[in-house]
Amino acid sequence: MSESVANSIYRLVRQVPTGRVTTYGAIASALKLPSPRQVGYWLHRNSRPDTIACHRVVRADGRLAKNFAFGGLGGQTNKLLAEGVPVKAGRVNLIDYVWADFSLDAKSLKRDII
DNA sequence: AGCGTGACCGTAT
DNA sequence: TATACGGCCACGC
Numbered sequence: 001m002s003e004s005v006a007n008s009i010y011r012l013v014r015q016v017p018t019g020r021v022t023t024y025g026a027i028a029s030a031l032k033l034p035s036p037r038q039v040g041y042w043l044h045r046n047s048r049p050d051t052i053a054c055h056r057v058v059r060a061d062g063r064l065a066k067n068f069a070f071g072g073l074g075g076q077t078n079k080l081l082a083e084g085v086p087v088k089a090g091r092v093n094l095i096d097y098v099w100a101d102f103s104l105d106a107k108s109l110k111r112d113i114i
Numbered sequence: 115a116g117c118g119t120g121a122c123c124g125t126a127t
Numbered sequence: 128t129a130t131a132c133g134g135c136c137a138c139g140c
Contacts, residue, residue, distance in 0.1 A: 002137080024122055035136045040121040057121080065121035076121090089128090 005033070006042040012102050013043070016056045019084045020099035021092055025060050030102045036060075044069050055079040062091040 008031050016022050024043075028036040043054045046069070055076045058064055064087070068076040077087045085097055 028122085033136095035134095036122045037120065037136060038122095041137065042121095044121050054121085059121085060123055067121055069121070 005031075005038065006045075009039055009042050010046065010048075010052045013052055013054060013057060015102055016053060016099055018053075019097075021056045021058050021080070021085060021094075021097050022100050023058055023060050023094070023098065026098075026100040026102075027057065030100070030104065040065070056083075058092055058094075062094045064090055064092070 009027060012027050012030060013022075024036040024039040027033075027039045033039065039057070043057060043065075044067075046052055046054050049055075049070045055068070055070075064073055064076045064080075066073060070076075071078070073090060077090070080087050080092065085092055
């Protein structure tokens with residue numbers, strides 16, 4: 001089912017280090033998904049924001065999710081600020097804070113399995 | 115099967 | 128920097 005797609009997405013999101021962010025597009029391309037929209041869809045339906053740091057995923061230009069499902073735009077902003085990621089005018093500086101060094105090998109898959 | 119919707123993206127103005 | 132527009136594709140109705 002497409003649940004496996006969701007788990008793949010969550011697995012990658014859990015690799016993003018504290019204090020860094022990644023983008024919907026980076027996740028989509030890492031998983032070879034046809035469209036980044038799918039990433040947003042599954043993060044929105046994520047029922048475990050406590051174990052999956054979905055707030056570390058931002059748009060390609062650094063802007064945050066307009067309709068962040070857990071506390072709205074402000075909720076995502078606060079979570080990032082708490083981790084030391086500056087947020088100005090609803091966006092982060094990708095040049096300094098983006099991270100996309102995902103590992104897809106079997107070893108990390110086993111470690112990060114949900 | 116068609117259609118509207120969306121935690122998107124790139125380009126143009 | 129900010130809208131606008133078109134393309135994108137999975138989902139739900």
